[in-house]
Amino acid sequence: MIPTPSLKALPKDVILKLACSKATPLSLKQIFTIGKHVLEHKDRKALLIPAQFLHSELPIRLSQSVKMINSEMPCGMGALPSFRRISNRILEDISVLTQMSKPNTVKQEEEFTANLRILLKRHRNNILSVGQGFKELLATTGKRTTDFCGEEFQNFFDQFYTMNLGTRLLIGEHLSLHDEGRNLVQRVSPLAVAEKAARDAKYIFEKHYAYPAPEIKISSKNKRIHTLYVEENLHRTIFEVLKNSLKATYDFHRQKNETLPSVKLIMADGEEDVAFKVSDQGGGIPTSEIPKIWSYVCSSTNASPEIQLSEDVSHYMELPLYGFGHGLPFARLTARYFGGDLSVLSMEGYGTDTYIHLYREDECPENLPKVTKLSEEFEAFVHQLGSPTHSTLEDVDQYPVSKAIV
Numbered sequence: 001m002i003p004t005p006s007l008k009a010l011p012k013d014v015i016l017k018l019a020c021s022k023a024t025p026l027s028l029k030q031i032f033t034i035g036k037h038v039l040e041h042k043d044r045k046a047l048l049i050p051a052q053f054l055h056s057e058l059p060i061r062l063s064q065s066v067k068m069i070n071s072e073m074p075c076g077m078g079a080l081p082s083f084r085r086i087s088n089r090i091l092e093d094i095s096v097l098t099q100m101s102k103p104n105t106v107k108q109e110e111e112f113t114a115n116l117r118i119l120l121k122r123h124r125n126n127i128l129s130v131g132q133g134f135k136e137l138l139a140t141t142g143k144r145t146t147d148f149c150g151e152e153f154q155n156f157f158d159q160f161y162t163m164n165l166g167t168r169l170l171i172g173e174h175l176s177l178h179d180e181g182r183n184l185v186q187r188v189s190p191l192a193v194a195e196k197a198a199r200d201a202k203y204i205f206e207k208h209y210a211y212p213a214p215e216i217k218i219s220s221k222n223k224r225i226h227t228l229y230v231e232e233n234l235h236r237t238i239f240e241v242l243k244n245s246l247k248a249t250y251d252f253h254r255q256k257n258e259t260l261p262s263v264k265l266i267m268a269d270g271e272e273d274v275a276f277k278v279s280d281q282g283g284g285i286p287t288s289e290i291p292k293i294w295s296y297v298c299s300s301t302n303a304s305p306e307i308q309l310s311e312d313v314s315h316y317m318e319l320p321l322y323g324f325g326h327g328l329p330f331a332r333l334t335a336r337y338f339g340g341d342l343s344v345l346s347m348e349g350y351g352t353d354t355y356i357h358l359y360r361e362d363e364c365p366e367n368l369p370k371v372t373k374l375s376e377e378f379e380a381f382v383h384q385l386g387s388p389t390h391s392t393l394e395d396v397d398q399y400p401v402s403k404a405i406v
Helices: 012-019 028-041 044-072 074-079 081-099 106-141 151-180 190-209 231-254 287-294 296-300 328-336 376-383
Strands: 185-188 216-220 227-230 263-269 273-280 341-347 351-359
Touching: 012 044, 012 081, 012 376, 028 044, 028 151, 028 185, 028 227, 044 074, 044 081, 044 106, 044 151, 044 376, 074 081, 074 106, 074 151, 081 106, 106 151, 106 296, 151 296, 151 328, 185 190, 185 231, 190 216, 190 231, 190 263, 190 273, 227 231, 231 263, 231 273, 231 328, 231 351, 287 328, 287 341, 328 341, 328 351
Parallel strands: 216 263
Antiparallel strands: 185 227, 263 273, 273 351, 341 351
């Protein structure tokens, strides 16, 4: 990696301290309360509280992502060009954030938020670059996709994507409050979200196949359910499940020239959670193949190698329909992020039932990865970044480990 000016200005002891600091997991209730405070005051000064929290919290979370890539990534993938670029970008973002003053005025908050907009776009590009990194791994090793579907790969990308999911949520919440005057975390109607996800899944299906999508029948005994959640996260989870069911139904029945049966979505209102069951008649999945549906590697490397992702992609619905590892595995991570889950039961030769559980306890904290100790590999990576300008432990202490703010 060739150090850029911003990387040279990032003291080594700063990145090392940040990487072993503990992130502060927030609950839906905490995020919602902060946003409610901002909106009720209708004053730009109210944005200083979340901005100050992000100023100290984001460098910690970003540093831990860099540490994961450069010490915990299987098969030396951290040295591949795509992952080197990801590390480079994240380190540059950390450098920018740590060189900014803590936002204590409205003007400083505006400047900080302007940098967050840039950071969010770069963050999206980093996540999309992961699929290209898998292709580089196959090209470099000459191995097959199935050689990289083991538990080591799965655990790493579960943790890496989970950390990035939380980073994006915190940035997105602040930008939404600042730019649009609304919360991302709010009381949502799960049924309304499911209905929109169904319309969107059918639209994407028909755009891809140029063929009428199977009908999606939605039912619920209680249509007035509301719960605290992130609407986009719930939409994405349901959307991915429905998208897979539509594809399976099409693939299984079109080859027999049969009428496409409907996909059914049932929502239940429980005391502990809101649950969804999506049932299709798409032929099911062989038991031996079930583990592969959760694999980032197997799903992300089945796409045509000619397809390249544009850096202008800003939303998961703009991704290719299948094959870049941003489908079912990521949907399960999203469901689990605040205590929920996603599971699959399948009958080969008939169809699949997918269950989504949305945990209703709004004080459940983010499901962040545990902080690991610094490894010799990561310390060596940091020390080769280039000579820093000036560094003292007092410099590091300008960016303290964040505390819960609600």
